Amino acid sequence: MPCFPDRSPFDPAWNEDRLREECGVFGVVGVAEAANFVALGLHALQHRGQEAAGIVSHDPAQGFNSARRFGYVRDSFTDPVLMETLPGPIAIGHVRYSTAGSKGNTAIRDVQPFFGEFSMGGAAIAHNGNIVNALDLRREMIDRGSIFQSSSDSECIIHLMARSLQRTIPERMKDALRRVEGAFSVVAMTRTKLIGVRDPLGVRPLVLGKVGDGWVLSSETCALDIIGAEFVREIDPGEMVVITPEAGVESHRPFAPSRPRFCIFEHVYFSRPDSILGGRSVYETRRAIGAELAREAPAEADLVCPVPDSGTPAAIGFSQVSGIPYAMGIIRNQYMGRTFIEPTEQIRSLGVRLKLNVNRALIRDKRVVLVDDSVVRGTTSRKIKEMILDAGAAEVHFRIAxxxxxxxxFYGVDTPQREKLLAATMSEAEMRDHLGVDSLRFISLDGLYRAVGSEARDPAQPQYCDACFSGDYPVAPSDMIERGFRLKAAE
Incomplete structure (x- = not known):
């Protein structure tokens, strides 16, 4: 994730009021034309990053090859001419999240995977997450002569590997990652080995699959499905796997044991609903969140409507428990790409209406419960409320999953500064008035824990990373503290 240059945290499109995951990673070893499998896997992970994608492959005859492109995977990595430049039985790839003005703020050199040539051979890495001590590491290595090519915190890993005195790439990677703080799920490759690592807290997901005689690493199980791979297991927090077709999967534990703190927002929004997290269907978890929300925050209404697409499973659960009919009151335009909204300010000002349209015949004169995954700044929520009222709704009630x-x-999610978060400065009642809705309710943190199948939240030792809700950061964000950010305990 790029953490050094100043940049706007929001796309000027309708989606300006969403939390966004930064990226997805995918790797394959032991199959013919591995890069084609990676391209398919990245396509399935496109929801985790839409700005750019990259693939690195290795072929015994041609060595390492790479391709990095801005835009969607489908627009670049379906080109057979391009894919012919990425031969070999091993490859890794990365999709990167898009930010406002991304092609002005981001150079192609920022697009992963990153590659380094070491004395024992080349290696490429793709990283999902965020390194919270990257500024300190970067300064230290620049002072000692390192020359950085990108603005990404992920490049620190390559430079730390270069400075290690270990004799193999996996051992150098262990050395490097022991110095890194924050969240990281890494997929890496050498000429013959596919490597996967999760940080000791396991904040970001990483799974292992089997396809034919080969092996797969992926951010989510949905990307295994697209290539017909069998899900084997999740990579454990703090685990490194080193995979070759001959030896199979070797497991290492290079970090001191820690209590896992998986990102709970992966269950709420980031992961695809057809993925499996912790042995549990993401769709079923989101449906359970909606059911819990209906028990905690009932509403008198005629229809339950999701804010598509992320609110759909929760809306179904809310409807099932409340007995209020479920309806598609808002229709999403599935064919409107990002480029369509960029040309003029007049087009941008249309905002939500380019992406969503109200089913007027259904909504008119109805009391409507809108179920959404989150409220960040409230901008999009207000626009959606206005659309619903313009369509003739009698009442609008928001329920947030x-x-x-x-x-x-600070662990790999694109969020604004705290003062721009609506909930940081307003009570629930004040947010309701600000949005101009008849009622507004959020699921409680304990309710969310129940919905994901966990015991009640332990304030002393939370089972998940829920810092975006609680302010309880499992790893102190040292770079941001240096810039003046105040932790909850300091307020």
């Missing part, structure tokens, strides 16, 4: 987002994330 996550607790109030009052704290920024």
């Amino acid at each position: 996550s607790p109030p987002t009052a704290w920024p994330c």
Whole structure:
């Protein structure tokens, strides 16, 4: 994730009021034309990053090859001419999240995977997450002569590997990652080995699959499905796997044991609903969140409507428990790409209406419960409310399938500064008045824990990373503290 240059945290499109995951990673070893499998996997992970994608492959005859492109995977990596430049039985790839003005703020050199040539051979890495001590590491290595090519915190890993005195790439990677703080799920490759690592807290997901005689690493199980791979297991927090077709999977534990703190927002929004997290269907979890929300925050209404697409499973659960009919009151335009909204300010000003349209015949004169995954700044929520009222709705009630987002994330999620988060400065009642809706309720943090199948939240040792709701950061964000950010305990 790029953490050094100043940049706007929001796309000027309708989606300006969403939390966004930064990226997805995918790797394959032991199959013919591995890069084609990676391209398919990245396509399935496109929801985790839409700005750019990259693939690195290795062929015994041609060595390492790479391709990095801005835009969607489908627009570049379906080109057979391009894919012919990425031969070999091993490859890794990365999709990167898009930010406002991304092609002005981001150079192609920022697009992963990153590659380094070492004395024992080349290696490429793709990283999902965020390194919270990257500024300190970067300064230290620049002072000692390192020359950085990108603005990404992920490049620190390559430079730390270069400075290691270990004799193999996996051992150098262990050395490097022991110095890194924050969240990281890494997929890496050498000429013959596919490597996967999760940080000791396991904040970001990483799974292992089997396809034919080969092996797969992926951010989510949905990307295994697209290539017909069998899900084997999740990579454990703090685990490194080194995979070759001959030896199979070797497991290492290079970090001191820690209590896992998986990102709870992966259950709420980031992961695809057809993925499996912790042995549990993401769709079923989101449906359970909606059911819990209906028990905690009932409403008198005629229809339950999701804010598509992320609010759909929760809306179904809310409807099932409340007995209020479920309806598609808002229709999403599935064919409107990002480029369509960029040309003029007049087009941008249309905002939500380019992406969503109200089913007027259904909504008119109805009391409507809108179920959404989160409220960040409230901009999109207000626009959607206005659309619903313009269509003739009698009442608008918001039910939110996550607790109030009052704290920024520093572990790989694109969030604004804290003062721009609605819940950081307003009570629930004040947010209701600000949005201009008849009622507004969020699921409680304990309710969210129940919905994901966990015991009640332990304030002393939370089972998940829920810092965006609680302000309880499992790893102190040292770079941001240096810039003046105040932790909850300091307020």
